[in-house]
Amino acid sequence: MKTFFNLIQEVQKQGKCHHCGGCVSFCSAINYGALKFDDTGRPCYSDIEKCVECGLCYMICPEISELDKEIKKIAKWSAPAGRIIGTSVACAKKSIVRKRGTDGGVVTAILLHLFKTGRINGAIVSKNSKKGSIPWLATSKEEILDSAGTHSDTSHGMANFADEYSTFSPSIEALKEMRKEGIKKIAFVGTPCQINTIRKMEAIGIVPTDSIEFCFGLFCAGNFIFHAKEFHQIEDKHGFKYKDIESINIKNNFIINLESGEQKIIPIKELDVVKRTACNLCKDFSAEYADISFGGIGADKGFTSIITRTPLGRAVLAEAFEKVLVSYKYEDNPKYATNAEDAILKASRKKKDKARINLKKIEEKGVSVIG
């Protein structure tokens, strides 16, 4: 039976660990308590003696292919980028949601609607801290609205800028709180790797994933870890200060919106050095296992591109269009949704190609050469 010991050898030491937290969350949820996160957010043994060698942390790791066939079958996955029932482009009907949202505020509008109609009692989302994005179990409409956007909370000030600032939010950790609080009926919002882990947990019936009603995935070009020195270099080069940031949006570029209304656009390529190693090896751009996937690519400013992937996702979106979303006007450009889908498929292909090249480099020369 392969265990966490094998995850260290096959995933961590190869630089493939996404820090998704699946292994630690499972081991803690079931009260084995053999694993914990170290100070850098990396999973490690807390007490190796407590490991009962159940092998489940190994099976649910997104980098391990043992359950891939199973989750592909359940999701009716097909090449090149997973099942696509439909693609649309929309924004939230309410101006406050549009204003607070990263793109069109569609994710938040749907979460608020599901909450209002009693289909969920909360949502696992993200908020900011001085160390970057952190998981948040939002359990009221105010909290769901507060979670909108990809914020940069500068209230901590640059003087308190932590040694490390990460855009990655280890959202699976919030499952622990959900279980502790006994909250049922949750929507999970996360990156493609996190959705993959959740689907593997669901496939083998791991508690508390039975309480996750909806999986909403965000398109993902990668996540970044900045150290203060690197961030100062970016500030100097692009002429802004951290304290003046209102929000961050990750697309083909890393977009910094300043409180003054000015935008600083940093090409993603320029940030390759601060991209997490595992993100250079990741093949999933468009959250291929989600019920619905969301991103800004292919949509005009202020709109969200949406891919429905499951019948459940389709039903949720159809209702949302009736109640809380406004569709991009088909008459203005009949090809708009098709063009958005093309842009998404192109970004997916690019990410898969890059991952393949980087994996080959690792196999041939070792972790340090990728980028």
Ligand SMILES: Cc1cc2nc3c(=O)[nH]c(=O)nc-3n(C[C@H](O)[C@H](O)[C@H](O)COP(=O)(O)OP(=O)(O)OC[C@H]3O[C@@H](n4cnc5c(N)ncnc54)[C@H](O)[C@@H]3O)c2cc1C
């Ligand atoms: C790290 C990251 C990389 C991304 N890369 C791309 C990209 O390359 N191309 C692209 O088109 N789109 C990308 N997106 C998605 C895009 O930024 C928007 O999240 C998406 O378009 C939904 O917009 P919205 O206005 O509908 O969402 P909103 O209504 O603003 O809701 C967004 C939801 O996502 C949650 N969230 C924010 N940050 C995180 C995080 N780090 N982890 C988990 N949940 C989070 C928020 O709490 C909120 O619930 C990325 C998102 C993230 C978080």
Ligand code: SF4
């Ligand atoms: S007890 Fe199971 S889940 Fe925990 S570390 Fe050991 S093999 Fe992994």
Ligand code: SF4
């Ligand atoms: S990728 Fe996730 S499940 Fe795999 S070792 Fe890293 S944190 Fe654990």
Ligand code: SF4
């Ligand atoms: S690029 Fe891949 S590994 Fe990195 S955060 Fe996004 S989905 Fe996860």
